[in-house]
Amino acid sequence: MKSGIKNYLMNIILPSVVLSALVGALTGGIVFLFRLVSEEVIELSAKIFTFAGTHLWAVPLVVLGAVLIAAIVAFCIHCSPHARGGGIPTAVALMRGLITFRWLRNLIFVFVSALFSYLCGIPLGNDEGPAVQMGAAVGSGTTRLLAKRHQGWERYLMTGGASAGFAAATCAPIAAVMFALEEAHRRITPLLLMSATTSVIAGMGVLSGLCHLTGHLEFTYLFHFAPMPVLPLTRIWAVAPIAILCGVGAYLLAKLTHAVRTVSHKKLKKVHTFFKIAPVFALVALIGCFFYEYHMIGTGHHLIEYLIEHREVWWMALILLFARALMVVLSNEVGATGGLFTPLLVFGALIGSLCGEVMINLGWLAPELFPLMVVVGMAAFFSASVRTPLTAMIFSIEVFGGFDNVLPIFLAIAISYVIVETVGVTSINEIAMEREIHRQHHGKPRKAVDVELTVQPGCFAIGKEPRDILWPAFCHVLSVRKGGAVKDSYEGGAIREKDILRLNFTTLDEAATAAELCAILGDQDVYANAHVTEVQGSAPNKK
Structure with missing residues (x-):
């Protein structure tokens, strides 16, 4: 009896409650600091590109600065190879036990490399990817420092840290727990659920406390927009074309990502990382100097809020969609540090904006329903591209406005998911994860x-x-x-x-x-x- 209680305390309560809470709290603090610094870096980047846009003599200096930043990012990747690309695929591979890493080195260089990527205006997510990867690193480090004789706990604590990182970055705690179960492990077990939930609660508690202490209440939500009107049941068919286009778009994005990865592997295999990164960074900087006010570059967070509040002309939405898709795929492939989560939401928002504008101009929808179409697009594209419909459903409730429009959003998620399941396309995260596995284990x-x-x-x-x-x-x-x-x-x-x-x-x-x-x-x-x-x-x- 005593041995059973001891085993329960040592191998269940200690890792899934005590240490998971510690991992979550540490992750919440680190992600808060990262978000605080990244916001300052993004604001500085905006000032630089705005200045260069009105002072053409500064354009060559900005491009040269982007090349220098590329050298710094290449050095970070050389020191920690898993600091490259989207953070979520790498974290998922770590949680599944498919790859290994040095936790402290990864934590430091992901933090630094991501900030320099944002300074250059790279169109990758500014919080969620690095936050998830840093959370996984905190979980691994906690095991190796405090539980050296219990390495069986490591992947559970990495899961807790990654979940806390996702929650702290997106302010969607329930979706973060579902992310750990549906995306990371594709199973539900009591120990995983306890570890993820405990870490998320601790992480969100620390984040909320720091936000109130420092006055940065904007970190307690992901997007800020007014309540949306409810879509009438007589107009629920309006989500179908958006969902279909999101499913097709997710398919095309996966094909584009795979094609770019294949070309890069065959043609640029022996090219030094710097010479891959530098042209992309220089191109992004050049575009930013002339088209920054059109949201061509940057993380995309402000573009989503802009689309929620403003109707974009259809041709501009189309240009943004294709331009950002190409830059996101190139940036991720060459190794720029950032997340894929926000870019996927941006693609969905642009598709929803495009369809909403067309249907409003045809008289099929009331203009006040335009923001809802943008939200429907985000949820549908996220579900289709990552192949996590349950996480997308919960995320849409937590972030996009509660239960008022659950039915149309869920319907769009289901339609887009069925489309990608039918064609059998690999999710964008799986493609990125295969690259990391191949890099570590090839040969x-x-x-x-x-x-x-x-x-x-x-x-x-x-x-x-x-x-x-x-x-x-x-x-x-x-x-x-x-x-x-x-x-x-x-x-x-x-x-x-x-x-x-x-x-x-x-x-x-x-x-x-x-x-x-x-x-x-x-x-x-x-x-x-x-x-x-x-x-x-x-x-x-x-x-």
């Missing part, structure tokens, strides 16, 4: 292992069902043997001391996988009685 030999391991006394797995444990990537529990009886791992029943588990897994690093399994099942010689075969082909890229 490594794969080995398939079939082994039976014994559950050691006091280990992390005791009291949990096999499906509730975050096993190493590509690891499957084939059976659990209890006193001679074999039980399928998904028929229920918790793992107990001295149980024998038959595992099958594919590994690219035998020592690292063995360490993960020992952290879960207790110290033992993993490969003593294992059947190991070498697998032909490239490294796997999906869980």
Whole structure:
């Protein structure tokens, strides 16, 4: 009885409540600081581009400055390769156990590299991607500093930190928890739910407290706009064309991203990172000098608020859509640090704006419904491009105005999601994640292992069902043997001391996988009685 209580406190309450709360609180403080500094950097960037737009002699200096910033970002990426690109795909790969990183180095260089990217006006998200990745780094660091003997907790704490980072950046705590379950792990388990929820509560508490102490109440919400009118049921069909275009747009964006990645891998594989980044940064800076007031560059946050409050002419919305899509894909591919979350919302907002303007001009919709069409576009495009409809639904309720327009928004999310599911396109995050996995594991030999391991006394797995444990990537529990009886791992029943588990897994690093399994099942010689075969082909890229 006492050993059961001790195991419950040590392997459930301590990681999923106590340490998760600590991770969430630290992440909330770091994200607040990051948002505070990033806002100042973005304001400075706006002043620079505005000045250059009215003083042409300053344009060459701005472009030269962008090239120098590219050198700094390239140095950051050299020091921490996972600081490049969108933060969410990298964090998801870390939480799934597909890649590894140095947490402190990653935390520092993501923070620095993102700020320099924003100064240059790169059209990537200014909060959510880096916040999620820094939260994952905080979770990893907490484990390695405070729980060195319990590495089985690391991915749970990284999940909590990433969730807290998402919540602190978007001010959508429930969506942040769903993000951890639906996007990061694609499963719901009690331990994951407890870890994510506790971290989010702690992170949002710290963020809210710091906002009130410093007077920065604008950090307590993502977008600020007036309440929207309710869409009549007789006009609910109006969301269908927006949803269809968002589904098609998400498909085209994924194809464009894949095409650019393929060309970059084949043609620019041996090109130094600086020479990839510098032309893109210089191009963005040049565009910013002449078209900054048209929202051609920048994170897109202000563009969304502008579209909510102002009707944009259709041809300008179309130009913005294509121009920003190309720049976002190029910036992400070459390695500029930032998020993909806000750009996806921008694409949806532009599609919603375009459709709303057309339907209003045709007399099909009242002008006061225009902001709602923008919101419908954001929710639909987010769902289609990331393939997370539940997160999109919850996010739309938390951020876009409550329950008044739930039905049309949910309908648009469902339609756009069905379209991308039908065509079978890979989500934008999965494409970016494959790049990170390929970069770390390309050329490594794969080995398939079939082994039976014994559950050691006091280990992390005791009291949990096999499906509730975050096993190493590509690891499957084939059976659990209890006193001679074999039980399928998904028929229920918790793992107990001295149980024998038959595992099958594919590994690219035998020592690292063995360490993960020992952290879960207790110290033992993993490969003593294992059947190991070498697998032909490239490294796997999906869980």
